[in-house]
Amino acid sequence: MSRGRLTAVFLALGLGFLWMPVLLLAGYAFSADRIPFQWGGFSLRWFGVLAANERLVEAALLSLRVAFGAATLAVLLGGTFGWVLARRGPFRGRAIFGALAGAPLVLPDVVIGLALLLFFVLLQSGLGWPAERGATTILLAHATIGAAYAAVLVQARLAELAPELEEAARDLGATPATAFRTVTLPLMAPSLAAGWLLAFTLSLDDVVVASFVSGPAGTTLPMQVFSMLRLGLTPEINALACVILLLGGVALAAALLLQAGLRRRTRAD
Amino acid sequence: MLLSLQGLSKRFGATLALDHLDLAVAAGEFLTLLGGSGSGKSTLLRVIAGFEAADSGKILLEGRDLAPLPPHARPLNMMFQSYALFPHLSVADNVSYGLKRDGVAKPERARRVEQALAMVGLEGFGGRSPQKLSGGQRQRVALARALVKRPRLLLLDEPLGALDANLRERTGFELRALQRETGAAFIMVTHDQQEALALADRVAVLEGGRLVQLGPPRAVYDQPATRFVAGFLGGANVLEGMPDGQGGFDCPGLGVTLRPAVAIPADCRACALRPERIAHLAHADRPNSFDGIVEDVAFRGDDSLLLVRASGGALLRVGHAEEDGPPPERGSRIALGWEAAALVPLHS
Numbered sequence: 001m002s003r004g005r006l007t008a009v010f011l012a013l014g015l016g017f018l019w020m021p022v023l024l025l026a027g028y029a030f031s032a033d034r035i036p037f038q039w040g041g042f043s044l045r046w047f048g049v050l051a052a053n054e055r056l057v058e059a060a061l062l063s064l065r066v067a068f069g070a071a072t073l074a075v076l077l078g079g080t081f082g083w084v085l086a087r088r089g090p091f092r093g094r095a096i097f098g099a100l101a102g103a104p105l106v107l108p109d110v111v112i113g114l115a116l117l118l119f120f121v122l123l124q125s126g127l128g129w130p131a132e133r134g135a136t137t138i139l140l141a142h143a144t145i146g147a148a149y150a151a152v153l154v155q156a157r158l159a160e161l162a163p164e165l166e167e168a169a170r171d172l173g174a175t176p177a178t179a180f181r182t183v184t185l186p187l188m189a190p191s192l193a194a195g196w197l198l199a200f201t202l203s204l205d206d207v208v209v210a211s212f213v214s215g216p217a218g219t220t221l222p223m224q225v226f227s228m229l230r231l232g233l234t235p236e237i238n239a240l241a242c243v244i245l246l247l248g249g250v251a252l253a254a255a256l257l258l259q260a261g262l263r264r265r266t267r268a269d
Numbered sequence: 270m271l272l273s274l275q276g277l278s279k280r281f282g283a284t285l286a287l288d289h290l291d292l293a294v295a296a297g298e299f300l301t302l303l304g305g306s307g308s309g310k311s312t313l314l315r316v317i318a319g320f321e322a323a324d325s326g327k328i329l330l331e332g333r334d335l336a337p338l339p340p341h342a343r344p345l346n347m348m349f350q351s352y353a354l355f356p357h358l359s360v361a362d363n364v365s366y367g368l369k370r371d372g373v374a375k376p377e378r379a380r381r382v383e384q385a386l387a388m389v390g391l392e393g394f395g396g397r398s399p400q401k402l403s404g405g406q407r408q409r410v411a412l413a414r415a416l417v418k419r420p421r422l423l424l425l426d427e428p429l430g431a432l433d434a435n436l437r438e439r440t441g442f443e444l445r446a447l448q449r450e451t452g453a454a455f456i457m458v459t460h461d462q463q464e465a466l467a468l469a470d471r472v473a474v475l476e477g478g479r480l481v482q483l484g485p486p487r488a489v490y491d492q493p494a495t496r497f498v499a500g501f502l503g504g505a506n507v508l509e510g511m512p513d514g515q516g517g518f519d520c521p522g523l524g525v526t527l528r529p530a531v532a533i534p535a536d537c538r539a540c541a542l543r544p545e546r547i548a549h550l551a552h553a554d555r556p557n558s559f560d561g562i563v564e565d566v567a568f569r570g571d572d573s574l575l576l577v578r579a580s581g582g583a584l585l586r587v588g589h590a591e592e593d594g595p596p597p598e599r600g601s602r603i604a605l606g607w608e609a610a611a612l613v614p615l616h617s
Contacts, residue, residue, distance in 0.1 A: 165355060167353065168353035170340040171341070173341050174366075176339075179341075187355075187356070
């Protein structure tokens with residue numbers, strides 16, 4: 001077999017392994033049958049059921065809100081961590097700070113969830129805030145985890161940028177704040193965007209930590225789906241997955257188009 | 270004096286990067302700071318630019334003390350070894366960055382950017398991204414960016430270091446032409462002695478954070494002050510010995526007494542002798558001559574370098590010009606000599 005053929009075979013196997021389950025899942029969303037893995041003819045019935053399921057729609061909206069807030073907070077916190085680690089030189093406790101900032105990357109979700117729960121309970125009894133556990137506590141928990149990822153991304157990006165760039169800006173008359181705004185920030189922007197997207201995805205995805213720190217008021221989409229699983233699956237879940245897949249695809253396409261546009265613009269400048 | 274450094278010291282942990290350094294630079298002068306790695310030459314540049322604070326001493330620019338001023342408030346500019354071009358900005362935006370910070374109006378900015386780019390031979394490159402340029406073009410953009418604010422003093426950190434050998438010479442000439450044209454004083458850091466000698470009005474040789482010699486290139490080359498300068502510039506032979514008290518200099522390594530043209534201080538312990546000042550003789554029968562055995566011969570294009578072992582054990586570097594015919598064979602015995610004026614007593 002030629003090398004090109006072999007490559008094609010492996011590519012097909014790899015892609016199939018990744019995407020077959022997803023495509024199956026999406027395909028059965030259009031099945032009329034109640035049982036999610038039994039074909040009962042083409043139908044859009046489960047999309048209708050999905051749209052009518054208020055709890056699921058509500059959970060999805062909550063998830064999006066939480067993910068948006070958590071990702072934004074994570075980028076602000078993590079971006080600062082990463083910048084401090086990459087640019088503020090050696091300071092007392094730098095190694096410990098670096099290790100602590102990245103700790104959520106390696107701690108099991110169960111541990112983080114439990115720790116945060118205890119922390120929130122303590123805060124509540126001591127300060128009276130947060131008044132109840134729900135969207136706010138989930139958002140804070142997800143921001144904590146997301147910040148660790150954002151810090152790593154930002155630090156890595158800054159490490160590959162020469163510090164002389166900022167010095168050159170200073171030399172040409174920029175105050176430290178202006179140098180940061182006009183040189184450092186634009187150059188670390190891609191890592192901030194990547195950190196935001198990663199934190200957003202992690203938040204949308206998380207069941208474990210959210211289950212720990214949530215109260216009766218806050219049920220995110222993954223929590224809702226997980227609880228539905230216990231009552232037996234319907235193709236409604238497939239329909240939901242299909243919608244998420246579609247939204248994800250649109251977002252990805254938008255991101256790629258945006259990136260291509262940016263590249264064209266910098267070339268035309 | 271445009272720039273005056275007085276008693277500048279800077280310590281990094283246990284190492285003294287600058288050691289009570291005094292230096293004055295005149296307006297419109299081209300000064301090169303020459304030294305090996307760890308000599309403090311780059312630290313000196315960063316202290317002048319304001320990226321490092323000196324532990325003690327003064328930096329006066331046109332009489333004004335720069336020490337309390339942060340880098341952005343110092344009326345001088347610097348060109349970085351890595352060029353440090355902003356990758357997210359076009360060539361024109363890179364060059365106009367400093368003007369924008371000064372609040373120069375947009376039409377004026379555009380005009381001066383055009384002018385600066387024309388000055389370095391990059392007309393019409395304003396729209397390009399610096400990442401799409403060759404190394405030589407990037408170097409010119411960095412130069413235009415540093416000169417567009419018309420500083421009285423420009424600091425250059427190894428500006429030719431990243432260029433190919435064949436581009437270096439040409440760019441060096443262009444650098445000097447630009448310096449004459451703008452009238453700015455240039456302080457250029459380099460570890461390349463040829464570059465330092467070729468471009469500068471004056472060369473400052475640094476060693477261990479101290480200024481060991483300062484003067485016009487020819488003077489520094491012909492009259493090295495110390496063993497370090499003698500060896501660093503042109504690889505002079507350093508002949509160890511003692512004055513004999515009668516105007517001569519006993520050199521046990523050569524097995525002869527040297528007869529310099531100048532008076533030798535009593536505490537002098539070495540003399541410098543440049544390889545190209547040593548000539549072949551028929552017999553070593555006059556003062557300032559000796560017999561030796563050729564240990565090795567290296568062809569260098571325009572000349573050859575011989576390593577000659579003297580009877581006293583010293584190994585000398587000897588130049589052999591091409592027009593003198595083929596160099597002697599390895600292992601042959603030759604007689605060598607030099608004029609008295611070629612011997613330079615060293616201070617330390």
